[in-house]
Amino acid sequence: MQTLNxxxxxxxxxxxxxxxxxxxxxxxxxxxxxxxxHGGGKKASELSTRLDVPVKMVEGRRITDADSLEVAVxxxxxxxxxxxxxxxxxxxxxxxxxxxxxxxxILAHKRPVKEIDYGWVGDVDEVDTAAIGxxxxxxxxxxxxxxxxxGKGQLLNTNADTIASRLATGLAADWQVKLYLCLDxxxxxRDAEDNDSLIPHLNEALxxxxxxxxxxHSGMIPKLDNAFAALSxxxxxxxICGPETLLNGGxxxxx
Amino acid sequence: MQTLNxxxxxxxxxxxxxxxxxxxxxxxxxxxxxxxxHGGGKKASELSTRLDVPVKMVEGRRITDADSLEVAVxxxxxxxxxxxxxxxxxxxxxxxxxxxxxxxxILAHKRPVKEIDYGWVGDVDEVDTAAIGxxxxxxxxxxxxxxxxxGKGQLLNTNADTIASRLATGLAADWQVKLYLCLDxxxxxRDAEDNDSLIPHLNEALxxxxxxxxxxHSGMIPKLDNAFAALSxxxxxxxICGPETLLNGGxxxxx
Numbered sequence: 001m002q003t004l005n006x007x008x009x010x011x012x013x014x015x016x017x018x019x020x021x022x023x024x025x026x027x028x029x030x031x032x033x034x035x036x037x038h039g040g041g042k043k044a045s046e047l048s049t050r051l052d053v054p055v056k057m058v059e060g061r062r063i064t065d066a067d068s069l070e071v072a073v074x075x076x077x078x079x080x081x082x083x084x085x086x087x088x089x090x091x092x093x094x095x096x097x098x099x100x101x102x103x104x105x106i107l108a109h110k111r112p113v114k115e116i117d118y119g120w121v122g123d124v125d126e127v128d129t130a131a132i133g134x135x136x137x138x139x140x141x142x143x144x145x146x147x148x149x150x151g152k153g154q155l156l157n158t159n160a161d162t163i164a165s166r167l168a169t170g171l172a173a174d175w176q177v178k179l180y181l182c183l184d185x186x187x188x189x190r191d192a193e194d195n196d197s198l199i200p201h202l203n204e205a206l207x208x209x210x211x212x213x214x215x216x217h218s219g220m221i222p223k224l225d226n227a228f229a230a231l232s233x234x235x236x237x238x239x240i241c242g243p244e245t246l247l248n249g250g251x252x253x254x255x
Numbered sequence: 256m257q258t259l260n261x262x263x264x265x266x267x268x269x270x271x272x273x274x275x276x277x278x279x280x281x282x283x284x285x286x287x288x289x290x291x292x293h294g295g296g297k298k299a300s301e302l303s304t305r306l307d308v309p310v311k312m313v314e315g316r317r318i319t320d321a322d323s324l325e326v327a328v329x330x331x332x333x334x335x336x337x338x339x340x341x342x343x344x345x346x347x348x349x350x351x352x353x354x355x356x357x358x359x360x361i362l363a364h365k366r367p368v369k370e371i372d373y374g375w376v377g378d379v380d381e382v383d384t385a386a387i388g389x390x391x392x393x394x395x396x397x398x399x400x401x402x403x404x405x406g407k408g409q410l411l412n413t414n415a416d417t418i419a420s421r422l423a424t425g426l427a428a429d430w431q432v433k434l435y436l437c438l439d440x441x442x443x444x445r446d447a448e449d450n451d452s453l454i455p456h457l458n459e460a461l462x463x464x465x466x467x468x469x470x471x472h473s474g475m476i477p478k479l480d481n482a483f484a485a486l487s488x489x490x491x492x493x494x495i496c497g498p499e500t501l502l503n504g505g506x507x508x509x510x
Binding site for chain 1 (some may be wrong): 337
């Protein structure tokens with residue numbers, strides 16, 4: 001099987017094209033096919049503030065009403081996606097920006113209302129791995145934003161980590177998938193405040209031990225749970241890294 | 256040669272998805288391959304106003320400064336493009352949204368500064384007709400917004416009519432191209448206020464005659480000049496139509 005590198009970026013990187021360029025250059029050095037998935041960044045919140053679109057929270061969870069969805073589509077599918085595509089093109093990669101609606105590559109449904117109505121948030125139903133495979137083999141580097149659709153004309157806001165892991169597990173049948181989750185820190189740290197306390201190799205046993213000691217930062221737990229789940233579904237490698245450890249470093253996870 | 260229908264839409268249609276749906280349904284009924292090109296709509300100006308991004312004019316010409324470009328990218332490449340793609344998908348067409356940066360399909364350069372610095376406005380250098388042909392034959396319906404790039408990482412605001420006519424003339428070597436320019440009126444009218452005064456067939460001689468009589472609306476002149484130029488460059492048919500005359504009507508131009 002051929003290698004497919006999937007890089008998920010988010011956080012501060014997205015807001016700063018100057019910081020993003022060397023990260024993308026490092027990514028392009030990896031041998032094999034490539035997919036990029038990008039999340040939000042502060043710009044969507046900033047734009048919401050400037051447009052007087054209030055950030056709606058219910059029981060601590062963020063709600064995507066119609067106005068918030070418009071902002072997300074404009075910023076994620078518009079500004080960020082096209083800026084990243086243009087940047088990758090300038091670095092010699094044939095980037096092609098995609099939402100889930102484009103080519104119907106990611107079909108989702110509006111999250112069902114139980115205790116909370118999350119609004120226009122999509123849970124992924126299906127990733128068209130055959131179509132994505134055709135784009136890869138046609139020499140495109142797909143760049144996914146975190147917008148999907150329901151096939152009935154409705155766009156949906158979807159978690160970028162979920163998109164990255166659904167792409168990775170869906171494509172694992174045909175490709176040797178290496179999933180890189182690029183965070184602000186260098187990888188999984190023993191001490192969240194100390195970038196030098198990197199754990200180079202984390203298996204499930206060590207993860208369980210660290211968790212039982214309360215040593216894993218709460219924000220990392222869902223990311224690591226998803227990462228181990230991806231490994232169990234056939235993804236060859238998951239690497240948690242930072243901008244400076246993407247090329248040769250970070251935390252390599254194994255079962 | 257196989258038929259390729261290129262539809263350019265703009266104006267009021269873009270701001271009203273309810274009005275747009277039947278137009279897209281009519282377009283999908285046309286036999287052959289299809290490309291959609293969309294322009295702006297009022298939303299970009301509205302968003303600029305809400306964001307306090309002033310509309311800059313110099314000698315009556317609109318200037319695209321950095322803030323205006325951001326708004327254009329968000330609204331054209333983000334909101335409109337993805338809404339139209341999702342709508343087409345819901346109608347059964349495998350739409351794929353594209354800016355010129357995606358797949359490097361339209362390369363442009365910043366308009367050179369002579370009397371006026373237009374800002375981040377792009378003049379088209381090259382349309383990658385081979386790449387667009389591969390997307391068409393792979394069953395995608397490309398949906399172009401009016402954003403291009405310079406290959407060096409810079410996005411550029413580009414006239415949607417120009418993109419439609421460059422696509423049409425560029426693809427005319429390999430396809431029998433029918434270019435539909437959908438305006439608010441039913442087509443070219445003898446009396447701009449009377450939608451029933453449609454001229455069903457307009458050739459260059461009649462156009463010259465109407466022009467000499469001052470009978471052509473000033474806003475139509477550059478559109479018609481470009482349309483006749485497209486015919487002289489191998490485009491099989493150019494049809495000026497409105498939402499209700501797209502399917503069976505409008506003004507058919509010939510040399």
